[in-house]
Amino acid sequence: MGLSAAAPLWGPPGLLLAIALHPALSVPPRRDYCVLGAGPAGLQMAYFLQRAGRDYAVFERAPRPGSFFTRYPRHRKLISINKRYTGKANAEFNLRHDWNSLLSHDPRLLFRHYSRAYFPDARDMVRYLGDFADTLGLRVQYNTTIAHVTLDKDRQAWNGHYFILTDQKGQVHQCSVLLVATGLSVPNQVDFPGSEYAEGYESVSVDPEDFVGQNVLILGRGNSAFETAENILGVTNFIHMLSRSRVRLSWATHYVGDLRSLRLNSGNAFGKKYPLIRASYESKGSRGLFILGTASHSVDYRKSAGGFIHGFRYTVRAVHRLLEHRHHSVTWPATKLPITQLTSSIVRRVNEASGLYQMFGVLADVILLKENSTAFEYLEEFPIQMLAQLETLTGRKAKHGLFVINMEYGRNFSGPDKDVFFDDRSVGHTEDAWQSNFLHPVIYYYRYLPTEQEVRFRPAHWPLPRPTAIHHIVEDFLTDWTAPIGHILPLRRFLENCLDTDLRSFYAESCFLFTLTCQKLPPFCQQGYLRMQGLVSTESLRQHRVESRLLRDYAPTGRRLEDSSQQLGDQEPLGSPLAPGPLAQSVDSNKEEL
């Protein structure tokens, strides 16, 4: 997605700070939520507010949504991929390869219905955003330019103040929460002798004819520069490209804003370009002011996809969940499950979740353990830099330990100018999983919720504080982490050792034996079998069980020991004795398999 946009007001952080205290003169119409901008981020937020039944309005200066895309990128081709066929049916998974759709419950509102191109045309995006707003009936006030924003102190207000918005007609809007989704505005200003001859990307001609036979110097080597260069390559004498840093190719950095197939990028002056915000996307200056979309990219600048639709659609959802808890006492959505589902719930998410995958290192799933680790709550896509504040932000308790599921590239794998295609870069052995290079799931276990200090002063290059234990699921080129031995078994062992319990599954027959020969039962028998939901094995599985020697075959075979005085029990074929002690059994069964 292109970056250097020209919104009228929002973007320069200076303006955010310049919000003046302003006494309320009259009682203007009051809204709980005001969203500035009906671009992808604004519409995405409007969607969540609408679904939650909140009082909100979106203000858009243009007559239709997505005005940025009516002008940019100048050469009309988006760099966000639109992979329509992934070979999988899983809609959540498919979002990993759909970088343009916004999140909604309506499968018709998927971008693949709007364009067949892998790199789609910007016009299709404009059409898509318009449909999104119309179909869902989002409340957008078009042709409304917010010219002025002030703060009005009020103890009654949610955040201690109201945001007073004044539009171009002088109409005043009072807002409890202000969500700014206006994109980035200011083109880079260059200042050097001769800079007066330079033409900016925002205004440069897109007609190659204008450059015939000329020598062209392009400042910058980002996606915009290459987009421009490619367009005029055929007609110019020479093109020189100049920039401060070496070319970054996104396949080397894993950062989508870096060059992909030699295409568009924005500049670099990070400090000037992005406003100062917290990891919760709230302004550091004004409580209740949130930055959404491209401008929120400072949280994960040059790391993850937060500056792009396929990233911020998830961060917007996270912000909405935080707001739901803060202002409406709706706790962060979570699924409560018995501990026997722990391994499965992680396997499920790492295999299909798109938010984890796109916003790796920024949004992570969190598993909060219940007392005695018999159950857990699964929270999706929490901004992990806010981990220390999890309890107050989500309304959930983390008293008994937690897991964080994050997706990561290898620590030293990606970076500018690193050769990502070096030999032996892929890791195939489970014991080497921690050296995996490609994006793979990493699970952190904490006995206690880390403190703010621990998060802030975490070890260099670690996305999270040092955990009690860590597990890497070995990388897989197809991001398919369902191999029974390669992926699921090591994960279970890790979880078992964190929780100090046995997370294996057992057939009802085994549970029956344990019930009558042990005082304690493994969780699977306790939560399944004893609740009359045991897993009965079929005959063919029973056969395999005997063959695998994981259970002794107790079926009588008829032969009796004809001893002198005693009548004896039936004789059984050999197998691993399923000893009443849990440990003896497992060790034995393993030995049998060796």
Added chain:
Amino acid sequence: MFSGFNVFRVGISFVIMCIFYMPTVNSLPELSPQKYFSTLQPGKASLAYFCQADSPRTSVFLEELNEAVRPLQDYGISVAKVNCVKEEISRYCGKEKDLMKAYLFKGNILLREFPTDTLFDVNAIVAHVLFALLFNEVKYITNLEDLQNIENALKGKANIIFSYVRAIGIPEHRAVMEAAFVYGTTYQFVLTTEIALLESIGSEDVEYAHLYFFHCKLVLDLTQQCRRTLMEQPLTTLNIHLFIKTMKASLLTEVAEDPQQVSTVHLQLGLPLVFIVSQQATYEADRRTAEWVAWRLLGKAGVLLLLRDSLEVNIPQDANVVFKRAEEGVPVEFLVLHDVDLIISHVENNMHIEEIQEDEDNDMEGPDIDVQDDEVAETVFRDRKRKLPLELTVELTEETFNATVMASDSIVLFYAGWQAVSMAFLQSYIDVAVKLKGTSTMLLTRINCADWSDVCTKQNVTEFPIVKMYKKGENPVSYAGMLGTEDLLKFIQLNRISYPVNIISIQEAEEYLSGELYKDLISYSSVSVLGLFSPTMKTAKEDFSEAGNYLKGYVITGIYSEEDVLLLSTKYAASLPALLLARHTEGKIESVPLASTHAQDIVQIITDALLEMFPEITVENLPSYFRLQKPLLILFSDGTVNPQYKKAILTLVKQKYLDSFTPCWLNLKNTPVGRGILRAYFDPLPPLPLLVLVNLHSGGQVFAFPSDQAIIEENLVLWLKKLEAGLENHITILPAQEWKPPLPAYDFLSMIDAATSHRGTRKVPKCMKETDVQENDKEQHEDKSAVRKEPIETLRIKHWNRKSDGITLEEDSE
């Protein structure tokens, strides 16, 4: 044929041979062709490698050949390197350096020629040479028919040693050939490398080498199969030797002397001895038992029949087995083991220690944490190739889900293709479909949530597997029973009608209670419940309806509240509101007053009423009785329970002696896993039936009713009183340990720490010249194992210092 070898064969000691594995100083004689041929003696075998005089003095092959000199000499085979010099042209001298071969001569007859790449190491050399020489002694076969022919030909004549090795020339092959060299005249050796052949004779773990002893000599009836004994140790020369020795030893020896003094070949081979104690009166039976044990322990221990009557020393009166370890000076153990299996497992457990010690050198790791120890995951994986008749159920997708469940009454299985428990249950589900094929109005469907995650989430399915029933005009119901064919089938069948059934006449009520009304359903619900209400009891009726609806699929419920309800309540002596419980198997109708009419309480009353007084406990029903939190009084029975015992216990129940217990019985024929339970309670196992009190909920003590007493009321009462008074000793206490992780996990945190500190101390040159790097790469390609051992961090740094040659663009100054 090879009479010359036979001299050697006899004298070879395998112990000495083991020493030969060590590097030898014997060097390879280097001769000219003429000289070489002059040394050949008639009848003697010789292996010669012909090479060009100007070829390098050393090569991998020569090193290996040099190492093979000593072992081959022990078999009377000489080895030489023949240098082809220009003056003496021999036809064995190849034309080019790389076409040189080794030749095996017997006398001056050429037997075989070997390309050097087949003789890749010392094992291959020895194996190939012996294989060529022992052509007659070792039959190489490729199919089952060959094996059967050999077997048939040798019945009553000789025994067979059949082995499978993965390939010719590997160490296992060498071990078999060395054994064949020694024993080839005594036994027929048969060798194969065909895995299919091994599988067809029913072997497991076919990835390993196997060696079987076929006891064909004993077989007189040609239609009979030869007994087979599998060698369980790895195929090494020493192990095969020991194995054959034990096969040679007599199966069963009778002795009448002090077991401490007895010695057989087994003890010399390091194997223990098992004495089965016998007396004259039971001699025949004991001998049969001992033979049975001997076959089972063949190759693991020596078995002897100890005649107690003619014995001078005293052995404990109750001991029926004596165990003598191979270690010298260890006193014999007198054991009371009433089960063949106990004898076998005693021997095996006591061999273990030795095995583990042996293993230590080869296998330094403990239990392998990469080995599956989850029985569900393992069995599902093993069964993954079997095709299920999935077509009997409808596979749903996002597009078809809503339309399907709305169009017809459906059962939906929500599962995940990668989850083992789901896939295990899918098999039962398909079994249900097979049983219902063409008879049910209920559509059996399934949806894979790994594909259609959103559909499952929308149906509120967050865990797997889940079964839901969708019926027109009703909310979907989650199935909450056992994940097995029987219970799910019952659920589906009972749900053919809706509950509670509205009964509209006295006659219909009587038919309902007698089981006539729903004849085809009562096999799925042994109890029918009828709620009796007067027409005005509105809330009570509503609550009952709610309870009946809640229990649908588990029990048949009906409701009667016509004006003439009093006729029924009078007949069954029930004051309204009341429940009538018709137990169809017993033909009894009971009435239960409904004091509280909360739906929850009604559900509780009904589920309690489903419990029996003296049930047969099964895998399926234990949880419902376990819930009562009372000690279980279990009568273990091999087959149906004796009616007299049943009567005795039911009498005690009626006399309220058993109120604080849950009396039940277990049929070992229906619930074979009960044997595992008995084994945990008793050592040794007394004869069945056995009456046991298990205090599952507090303390875990297990008490056994004395097996020498008859199970009659008086004895039981006495025993219970003694129990209550604390005068009975428990026979065992169930282990109370927690279920800990079965095995450790990889400690990645430590590995990361180690790598980090490692990186800190080791300096890696910052810049490398292009050539250095290339050399480095080469080394790494050549030695992959070295790559793995080197810390990966340093490796990467090396690679990154390499200049990227992918894209070279002009570099700017910072």
